[in-house]
Amino acid sequence: MADRHVIDTREEYLEAVDAIAAGHGPVAVDAERASGYRYSQRAYLIQVFRRGAGIFLFDPPAIGSFDELQAVIRDEEWVLHAASQDLACLREVGLSPTHIFDTELGGRLLGLARVGLGAVVEELLGIHLAKEHSAADWSTRPLPESWLEYAALDVELLVDVRDTMDEMLVESGKKQIAEQEFDAEVQKPERAPRHEPWRRLSGLHSVRGARNLAVARSLWEARDALARELDTAPGRLVPDTSLVAAVKAEPKTSSQLASLRAFSGRASRTEIDRWWAAIEEGRTTTDLPVLRPQTDTLPPPRSWSERNPEAxxxxxxxxxALTTVAEELGMPVENLLTPETLRRVAWEPPAELDAASIRSALEALGARPWQLEITSEPIATAFVEAHNTPPVEESPES
Structure with missing residues (x-):
């Protein structure tokens, strides 16, 4: 096992940038966060590999600006696995690609049975890649040697995977499809902050009444503020289930809250005054949340037969129809067309159910050119057949 170390000084970082600039070919990039441990989604380790240069493990908090590395590799092809998971934290430190090759997405388009990095490496290269540290706390310092070896392997084989996968995409006639998907991943806009993020509180559906919702909101906001201040994952302070339990128990005093067994977590008692103040704020506020906020979210498909039978x-x-097409192409149906896109065009189709109109509707919803070419006709035909299907009549009671 090679001795790995983390680059955490500007001097060594600049030396590494020069080495990467002298390398050749695509640049493999990966990032490790501390999800589930820290509040932020920042990168705590960035791994880079390039042929002719080697592997480099960077400490982003210690290095700060990555402008020099960005200038060197900006116009090169970046190889990432599941790019959507890493692009945000890479961009946070100034690393943003213009052209990528996503080996996870490529694996989906090729119809690989498993698309995790370890599985892809094993299937395409015949090398077993252990993934035992994927959920580790990468904010730990110093990082254990075994973790660093794991992190290095994440990028060391990526370019080899990319080359093999590229050949497979060409042979299967999916090269152009993959390029469109990779470009779409790079161009995808950042997700806008949620309007009311507290409504994502797990178990909130069991809370009844606007006043209790106000208490839940207040508790969530108090926990979020503390988690942000401490840079700790909110659930590590007090889990969602405990917040909901506190709301439903309706304690009369802070002592009753403290004695509630279901109210657990490492900060549940040490910050009891904070939680009680939040409960009191929720109970007295005049700014009550609406029970069911208006959104553009479609109802779940299981309710469509009653709410919109034609849809x-x-x-x-x-x-x-799309399942058949996807099977013929050897790719998951959700990569042929996202389920949300299909649901939206089915819920509110164009006035004319011809392929051209369906194509326009899909394009407006963000479908890529290759998806428009392959799916417009089958969807239009399916919609027409659905309209010609007589409604199911209930049999009279005997």
Missing amino acids: DLRLKAARA
């Missing part, structure tokens, strides 16, 4: 028929027919 239900369209969706089922189109799903079946």
Whole structure:
């Protein structure tokens, strides 16, 4: 096992940048966060590999600006695995690609049974890649040697995987499809902050009444503020289930809250005054949340047969048609067209159910050119057939 070390000084970082600039070919990039441990989603380790240069493990908090590395590799092809998971934290430190090759997405398009990095490396290169540190706390310092070896392997084989996968994409006629998907990943806009993030509180659906929702909101906001201040994952302070339990128990005093067994977590008692103040704020506020906020979210498909029977028929027919197409192409149906896109065009189709109109509707929803070419006709045909399907009549009671 090679001795790995983390580059945490500007001097060594600049030397590494020069070495990477002298290398050749695509640049493999990966990042490790501390999800589940820290509040932020920042990168705590960035790994880079380039042929002719080697492997480099960077400590982002210690290095600070990555402008020099960005200038060197900006216009090169970056090889990432599941790019959508890493692009945000890479951009946070100034690393942003213009062209990528995503080996996870490529594996999906090729119809590989498993697309995790370890599985892809094993299937394409015949090398077993252990993944035992994927959920580690990468903010730990110093990082254990075994973790560093794991991190290095994440990028060391990526370019080899990319080359093998590129050949497979060409042979299967999916090269252009992959390029469109990779470009779409790079161009995807950053997700806008949620309007009411507290509504993502797990178990909130069991809370009844606007006043209790206000208490839940207040508790969530108090926990979020403390988690942000301490840079700790909120659930490590007090889990969602405990916040919901406190709301439903309706304690009369802080002592009753403290004695509630279901109210657990490492900060549940040490910050009891904070939680009680939040409960009192929720109980007295005049700014009550609405019970069901208006959103553009579609109802779950299981309710369509009652709420919109025609849309239900369209969706089922189109799903079946696209499943057949996806099987013929050897890729998951969700990569052929996202389920959300199909649901939206089924719920509110264009006035004319011809391929051209369906194509325009799909394009407006963000479908890529290759998806428009392959899916417009099958969806249009499925919609027409669904409209011609007579409604199911209930048999009279005997």
